[in-house]
Amino acid sequence: MNSDFSLGYATSGTSDASANLKLAADSPILRFMQRQREAVEFPFKENGDLPKRESVWLHSINANLLVPMHGTDAKLAGFFSLGEKKSEIPYTGRDKELLETLAHQIALVHENLSLKDHVRREQKIKIEVLSRFDEGNINLLKECPTCGRCFDRETEKCADDNSELTFSLPVERTIENRYRLEKLLGRGGMGAVYQAMDTCINRAVAVKILSGAMFGNKDALRRFEREAQTAGKLNHRNIVTVFDYGVLSTEGAFLVMELVAGETLSEVLKRKEKLDAETVVAWFGQVLDGVEAAHKAGIIHRDLKPDNIFVTRNEDKTVRLCILDFGLARFNEHEFTDSVTVPGTVMGTLGYMPPEQLRGEKVDERSDLFATGVIIYECLHSEKPFAGKTYQEIMRSMSKEIVLDENELFTEFFKRGLAQKPENRFASASEMKGGLLNSTFVINKTETE
Template sequence: MIGKILGNRYEIIEKIGGGGMALVYKAKCKLLNRFVAVKILRPEFTSDEEFIRSFRKESQAAASLCHPNIVNIYDVGNDENDIYYIVMELVKGKTLKQYIKERGPLKPEEIINIAKQIALALQHAHNNHIVHRDIKPHNILITDDGRVKVTDFGIARAVTSSTVTNTGNVIGSVHYFSPEQARGGYIDEKSDLYSLGIVIYEMATGRVPFEGESPISIALKHIKEDVTPPSLINPQIPKALEDIIIKATQKDQTKRYNSTKEICEDLEQALKHPAGNFVTFEEHDDSPTQVIPAIKDDELDMDDEYEHKKRKKTNRRIVLSAIVTAFILALLFTGGVFYLKDKFIVPEKHIPKLVGISFEEAQRNLETLGFKVEKVGEKNSSEYKKGYVMGQEPAAGEIRKAGYTVKLTVSKGPELVEVPNFKNKNINEISYMLDNAGLKEGVVEYEYNSLPVGVIISQSPKAHEKVSKDTGVNFVVSQGPEIKLILMPNLVGENVRDAKKTIETSGLKIGKIEERFDEKIEKDIVISQSFKAGSEVEENKVINLVVSKGPEEITQPSEEEELQMKSVSFPLFYDQAKQEEFVLKIVKIQNGVSTDVYSEVQHKSDSGKRITIKGRDKATIEIYFDNELITKREIDFETGKIE
């Protein structure tokens, strides 16, 4: 089949599953260029007209349904080689059966979520007069994003007012089908609800309620035996969810939920009130009229024989009971009534599950059943609310006579502790305070504040509040003052007066203003700034400026000044010169005035040449190679000392 193209459109790629009637393949639709699932009737059934009719009914029923929790049907067809197929949505995920096997019993919230989605799919089908008749975890897909999709309407059929399964043909999956399906009786929407109840049971306990050596023995258990209360298998199941399961799996169809809408409403309630007592059970004294088919299986004949023997035994018991009753009446007249009542008449009943419900409700339930109640203690609990039962003796499911005293332990609620005052403390130094108080650190958030970095600004819960032990305390912590960054304006070429205003209005501060002679730039014009224009600087940053003094007015020193000037001679080494020939420039800075005192072309081979300059008092000498500052020297012209 791999590589075959069906309907000149669907190329079979690989087998991905199979059921009792059909095989499922992954295929590619060449027309729409997408992957699809193709269900193909098994070859051994292609000559069986009854199976072909059933297969066609599947395609007709499923194609009429359109719901987010039902697998979409894209196309149906019949290949020339008697290959009957249905093209469906390819769902990425796994079956609910695989999901349960991997995880075991699911959490109540997850059970309710999945059950609601299945119920909504069934509601859509039932509204279209279609009964699925094969609801089981194998036919329920869980997508990768958690959505539930019901598939395989392989035995679904349109419902009429007289829908009865044909004699001898019991259709469905034996672990999940309803008693009426096992008997071959009248099937309606409530049959799907029974199967849904079994699916919920398996999600809650990790197993099906009935097992047997053969399919017929399992079918008989569906007819005769009540399901074991799921809380006896998994004590974590909430009361409300257990009640929903019990109601959905009633043997009598009239005692089950009337519609998917009703079970959806109870599932919603169970999510909000897990310990609630809102599920109502119908009581019917009379036996409802049922359609009983003729079942010809040998095993069911054995069951009829078993029933016949059982009735004979029952008749003998009735006769025996009548004799015993007469005997008891005689004893009552002779004064032995109270003794016999205690020994023979006191009924025995199952102890209900009481953990997780209020003490008052537990007391009412026990007294209704004829038991006595004793509160044996109260304990703190973070799991159970105050006033709710957290322990019982005997355990749920055990049998005791009426009048037995059931002992209950009641929750006092979580242990409360006082929250210390953490404000103005360092976040890194409070772990011991949390430990001593029985608390733990919660969410820590940071925000700008005038407080030092790491200091706690506020807390939640507040100081001195009473909270449950192990509560997380949330903190808001200072990360210091907020640093605002300012885009540095361009001040070069501006008048120094305007530059000062720009600095102040930009949120910056005026720093040192150095004045320097410049042959090309007018007086009071900014030559340079301490931070490059366009760069980001912190608010209130100090900005230094270099301002032009205009061209230097050079005057010839007088003879008297010449005589007062001293000469200083010092050698220069040209190791730092980058080229063989370069311009050597020496600038003298005295009293804030810069003067070029030497500018000549030099050769590296002239290294060690002594340069003589004149001046008075002290000055700074800057030495440039090709306009690159190499070094600065401090010269005292009076002493001739060079530093």
């Protein structure tokens, strides 16, 4: 699953709770349905591993039977949520079998349409890539759509899985006659990240390249350059190191970074759903060390979220947390006066931004601390503290005081970490880390009593 889901419904007896609802790709309901291979009745006879908020929502739309839609790749394409039968007779085994068959057929149609859309996008990218190069012996990058491995232009099929190779970005296989792209590691809104080899010093690195659709976009190029300038000022074990930056002849840009093996915190949460208290304290002590280093350098990240925190293991098996992606970062200092962001513009990720950032107001260090508090809450509860998919829904959720369990070990921490007003939050990353360590003290004290 890599896209959001929209919910449509047709009934005469259901509440408006389901109208215009959009479920995020990482929604607990979707994660739960991904694991189901047949229709499941609700309320569940056993614990369905759903957070309370999702269970309450299913009750509010009178859900009685949930039917997953799985395609040939076993990925979830969607699901049915049905109420009770009008005859009030429970769903029979035959009913469920027919609904499962229908769901599978719909998933196949969705899969075919997605495949056709993918082919159209590939054709568009190929035309765009080639249009940015003059005729000549330029070694355009090709990559395998299955495994992500990179190849030279003349290669037609992947040596590992025999997949037909495709053009991806309008760049040469070896950038600046130095950085040879080896494998796609990930792709985001602004660009793609590749494992590469610095051929000058024989060092493995990560190379981030501006998305092909962004080539020639002056604002995107300036933001990309800002990321290089920002991260280049920082040298800390909990922040990924930037080595180099350059502009391409095809009006694109690239960023060369330290290559770290591991996974994002977002990927960890998809696999584990939530973390235990001791792990949260240990990991976020490191994250806050990195945040503090950035703040001391006069830099505010403005887009802290699980996707921008990387979890890796050192040679001695200890875990290291690194902060990524300073593309939206802002300097408190006045040395950079050419702001990329227009005042009043909302930049960041919904669900993690504090109220002042959502309103387009000035942000400071405490805005990053609020986002960190949201991530910590999500790690402990497998859901974010403020519900909503749209700007209006998030703001409405934030306007209500968050309900915290007074018996929870982190209650006092969240009262400050998720405070609506900046003046009521932790004043610094080091103070917030102290609040986490105090929670550790409470945990240890509880265990010994």
